[in-house]
Amino acid sequence: SDPVKPSFLGRRQYKKVPLEDLIPFIDWNPFFSVWQLRGKYPNRGYPRIFDDETVGAEAKKVFDDAQTMLKTLVAGRKLEANGVVAFWPANSVGDDIEVYEDEERTTVKQVLHTLRQQEQREEQTEYLAMSDFIAPKGSGV
Secondary structure, eight states, X not given: OOOXXXXXXXXXXXXXXXXXXXXXXXXXHHHHHHTTOOOOTTSOSTTGGGGOTTTHHHHHHHHHHHXXXXXXXXXXXXXXXXXXXXXXXXXXXXXXXXXXXXXXXXXXXXXXXXXXXXXXOTTOOOOXXXXXXXXXXXXXX
């Protein structure tokens, strides 16, 4: 299927986004990884990690502590969430990504140089770069 076109091109800034609006989007897997809590399959990811025999109880404890801390931060308004997002037309050229000034794609705004995966793995025949996920120049996309 064709890529979905963003609702705008360029840069958009967000100020004072309510923290409670962001909490549902937290990826808890890196949180558990930092605490060196890794469940065994099939209980590796959140929320299944709580069912793991070895680390489930500790994972639940640190998660509950984090929830308490989040509630304190939200209630106390001690943090302010701001963000910037930008969408620009782009195409891949080999391992690089050309980002263009506008949809005419005649002026290159920036070239992003990407690297291919470096770690060799058994039975892996394809080593990906970010540019592999961008339509190639000349593709018409």
